[in-house]
Amino acid sequence: MYYSAGTYEAFAHPEKPEGADKKSAYIIGTGLAGLAAAFYCVRDGQIKGENVHLLEKLELTGGSCDGFKDITKGFYMRGGREMDNHFECMWDLFRDVESIETPGVSVLDEYYWLNKHDPNYSLCRASTDCGKDAHTDRLFKLDRESAMALSQLFITPEKDLEGKKISDILPESFWQTNFWLYWQTMFAFQRWSSALEMKRYLCRYCHHIDGLPDFSALRFTKYNQYESMILPLQKWLEKHGVKIEFGIDVKNVIFDNKPTKKVAKQIVYVKGGKEEKIDLTEDDLVFITNGCCTDTSCYGDQTHAPDLSGVKNGCGESWDMWKNIASQALNGEFGNPENFCSDVEATNWMSATIATSDDEIIKHIMNVCKRDPRSGKVTTGGIVTVKDSVDNWYFSWTINRQPQFKCQDKNMVLVWVYSLSTNKNGNYVKKAMRNCTGEEVAQEWLYHIGFPKDKIAQYAKEKCNTTTCFMPYINAFFQPRKESDRPLVVPKGAVNFAFIGQFAETPRDTIFTTEYSIRTGMEAVYTLMNVDRAVPEVWGSKYDVRELLKACYFAVDKKDVSQLPLTLKEKTALKVLLKKIKGTDVETLLKESGLVK
Numbered sequence: 001m002y003y004s005a006g007t008y009e010a011f012a013h014p015e016k017p018e019g020a021d022k023k024s025a026y027i028i029g030t031g032l033a034g035l036a037a038a039f040y041c042v043r044d045g046q047i048k049g050e051n052v053h054l055l056e057k058l059e060l061t062g063g064s065c066d067g068f069k070d071i072t073k074g075f076y077m078r079g080g081r082e083m084d085n086h087f088e089c090m091w092d093l094f095r096d097v098e099s100i101e102t103p104g105v106s107v108l109d110e111y112y113w114l115n116k117h118d119p120n121y122s123l124c125r126a127s128t129d130c131g132k133d134a135h136t137d138r139l140f141k142l143d144r145e146s147a148m149a150l151s152q153l154f155i156t157p158e159k160d161l162e163g164k165k166i167s168d169i170l171p172e173s174f175w176q177t178n179f180w181l182y183w184q185t186m187f188a189f190q191r192w193s194s195a196l197e198m199k200r201y202l203c204r205y206c207h208h209i210d211g212l213p214d215f216s217a218l219r220f221t222k223y224n225q226y227e228s229m230i231l232p233l234q235k236w237l238e239k240h241g242v243k244i245e246f247g248i249d250v251k252n253v254i255f256d257n258k259p260t261k262k263v264a265k266q267i268v269y270v271k272g273g274k275e276e277k278i279d280l281t282e283d284d285l286v287f288i289t290n291g292c293c294t295d296t297s298c299y300g301d302q303t304h305a306p307d308l309s310g311v312k313n314g315c316g317e318s319w320d321m322w323k324n325i326a327s328q329a330l331n332g333e334f335g336n337p338e339n340f341c342s343d344v345e346a347t348n349w350m351s352a353t354i355a356t357s358d359d360e361i362i363k364h365i366m367n368v369c370k371r372d373p374r375s376g377k378v379t380t381g382g383i384v385t386v387k388d389s390v391d392n393w394y395f396s397w398t399i400n401r402q403p404q405f406k407c408q409d410k411n412m413v414l415v416w417v418y419s420l421s422t423n424k425n426g427n428y429v430k431k432a433m434r435n436c437t438g439e440e441v442a443q444e445w446l447y448h449i450g451f452p453k454d455k456i457a458q459y460a461k462e463k464c465n466t467t468t469c470f471m472p473y474i475n476a477f478f479q480p481r482k483e484s485d486r487p488l489v490v491p492k493g494a495v496n497f498a499f500i501g502q503f504a505e506t507p508r509d510t511i512f513t514t515e516y517s518i519r520t521g522m523e524a525v526y527t528l529m530n531v532d533r534a535v536p537e538v539w540g541s542k543y544d545v546r547e548l549l550k551a552c553y554f555a556v557d558k559k560d561v562s563q564l565p566l567t568l569k570e571k572t573a574l575k576v577l578l579k580k581i582k583g584t585d586v587e588t589l590l591k592e593s594g595l596v597k
Helices: 032-043 088-094 107-117 144-155 172-176 178-187 195-204 206-211 225-239 317-326 359-369 438-448 453-462 514-529 545-555 568-581 585-593
Strands: 024-028 052-056 068-070 074-076 126-128 243-246 249-257 262-271 274-279 284-289 298-300 349-356 384-386 395-398 413-419 464-471 497-500
Touching (some): 032 052, 032 088, 032 225, 032 514, 074 349, 074 464, 088 107, 088 225, 088 514, 144 172, 144 195, 172 178, 195 206, 206 545, 249 317, 284 514, 395 438, 438 464, 453 464, 497 514, 545 585, 568 585
Parallel strands (some): 024 052, 024 284, 126 384, 284 497
Antiparallel strands (some): 068 074, 249 262, 262 274, 298 464, 349 413, 349 464, 384 395, 395 413
16 A cells, blocks of 8 residues: 555556455444445455445444434434545545435535535634624734744654643643634644644644634535435445445454464454354455444433433443454554543533524524525534633534435524533533533523523523433544554554554544545555555645745734744844845745745
8 A cells, every 4th residue: 555646546447456356345333434445445446345244233324424313302413524625535435426416426526516606614713702703803813932832843753742732732821822712622622632633633734724713624515424425425335235234243353463464363243132253264354443432422302411321431332342352462553442442531522403493593693603594505614612611611503504404394403512521510501511401501502692591491492402412432532642552554464454443543644534534444445455556645735835834824813924023033033034035936935925025
């Protein structure tokens, strides 16, 4: 497996890999990584579809990319996915998956047209004082110390960041900047999150620094991620003969594990309460989704808080399977699940889905986001963060294009909210969010959009229907870690197995993205089958001097170098430098970025 950039290999079709007709594939988990692995087994690995088996415990594909309607309780959306134009593996896949909304075009075409006609951006990134614009005004407001610390983090080798928290690297003043407000709520980082992962995000998305304050860097699907992404991909796989087997609860994979050769020999699973096994040969490829950020999700509804009695550190089916696998490693090459699942107080947050058709509530929504949610177009353009809830729930909410579900009533609006701090009292509801009913969550939201206080209780009860979801491990992959804590996609010496998904390790890319899941599936198939076509490299904006200079310009709130708070020594050095580069391409680059007038 190798990487490349450009279009030469992007449009090429690989030759059929040697031995493809003898291969079978067993894919554990039908999240986006598992479905992507199945896709690449068929399209590029050219394994017969009927020889590809997806093993899923639930009765629904999609993993964490879900979205469903419970006919007795309402709509559930645990989370949403933000995408950008440089998710190279994702677009490589979806260019060949037919839309189920528009016959004859691909999911990529449909998505591209949608975001061209209706580009995403926010008109109110943060609110305060019951729905008033907090006027972050697209400014980062980085002080000198914070800006220098971020620059240092950008160039620090990952090895030097292993096991470190963001708070070990960044100064106290950083937490008061708009940069942190945008960053934390957009990506769900915490002060105790991995400094290594934050570095990856900085490097991966430096080309989007200018679009961070108003979300203009982002693109979204038309419907919820399950209907817009998972269902078309599932239908493509079924059309090509791939078998999806539900009710399969995989407990372990047994290995013949030697220092130089590692072979998966058996899959152990439970179906219908009975333990069964699949014996494997070296021609049977196994793709393992190790770990799951939405494992042990706890659901609530309008009148019930989520039941958290089953939440215990380290407990969850995906973690149990990974622990069973990791225990067979000779030198820790199958990863360290305990690093990610042993502190649910550090890794949880909570979301809710509020359904309303009430005109008075919708009027207050429009007062905040300045758009009509019933227009079918971009509404909030991303989350609206409630700035004065930072010390409480740390509350954000968003309305994507409506309807979010095809079965949704045309007058209904679905609002997704989430809280980074589930153990603190709200501003209005004096309870921790994790202990709240859906009705109480709706009350907190109505308060923050400026709804009249004397009507909040009535409207939350009668005009809203709210479902909730507490996720103990949703931020598990942001735990401070060493590189070895996540297994390589294909461990050294592995003959017929690979790890895929958010807890497998591939260089440079960022977890908590659809791209990461698809990339690990693609890399796994290309490596095990020796597919003679490049995997597209992670977009190299961190190596592009134009993007770096532009990022610097926007990070300092569009000031040129003469306006920066420089010391006398720095000003003197800058004057000498500008004189030396006058009339050169370096001066041109600096002028194009805005750093030099």
